[in-house]
């Protein structure tokens with residue numbers, strides 16, 4: 001709700017009585033601090049589903065255009081967050097492919113090993129499940145574009161596979177291993193609202209001694225092929241416990257209103273996973289946020 005503090009409203013009326021235009025100018029010029037105190041904070045969740053049971057994990061509070069941690073790592077703040085955002089029956093807008101695609105309703109919440117999880121019920125026609133995740137928010141301003149997300153067409157897939165193999169080769173992957181690269185996920189979605197679908201892919205290659213070569217790729221159509229916009233290639237020896245560092249797409253949403261969606265993903269870690277956000281800054285994709293996921 002737009003409101004201005006009582007004190008400044010009084011001053012405005014005393015100095016500009018009768019001048020509606022001036023009043024409106026002054027309201028619009030109210031300092032951001034005063035305005036943000038009355039603004040409801042936007043929250044963004046990751047939404048996943050296994051055999052019909054949906055889960056919600058808080059990714060971040062959107063504070064203006066800045067993402068920050070949804071809660072502190074202590075019992076009191078967990079309770080505050082749960083009471084404030086995860087009360088049973090709370091309904092959130094479900095975001096899929098950058099636009100609205102139904103709702104998700106909280107059933108109950110609890111503490112995992114270190115982070116909060118909520119069980120929820122989905123109401124959507126989007127086929128969310130397994131590797132296909134979505135986002136949810138209480139913001140009425142985000143995700144006003146039409147939802148754009150689908151499996152790649154055969155020609156898109158072929159073009160991305162060609163690009164992906166060339167990236168693995170550039171990173172000195174032996175030729176005899178190229179055919180063993182596995183596609184973890186491939187998603188077509190329009191990140192910049194120009195009607196052309198970008199492709200977001202995750203690939204993995206486990207070689208001898210379990211040496212891993214993972215790729216997270218954002219590609220955009222160019223002529224008849226695909227051009228890499230973002231390449232996150234990781235070559236590493238997993239720790240003895242076997243945890244991988246692979247990055248998997250959650251979904252996209254333009255959170256700062258610059259016309260290009262931010263890309264939300266999960267990232268593997270040594271003892272858990274992280275929730276990551278990538279943003280295109282001056283033509284380059286870079287990670288702008290991470291939230292430690294649950295670690296047991």
Ligand SMILES: [Ca+2]
Nearest residue numbers: 190191192196
């Ligand atoms: Ca596009």
Ligand SMILES: [Ca+2]
Nearest residue numbers: 254256258260
């Ligand atoms: Ca953006």
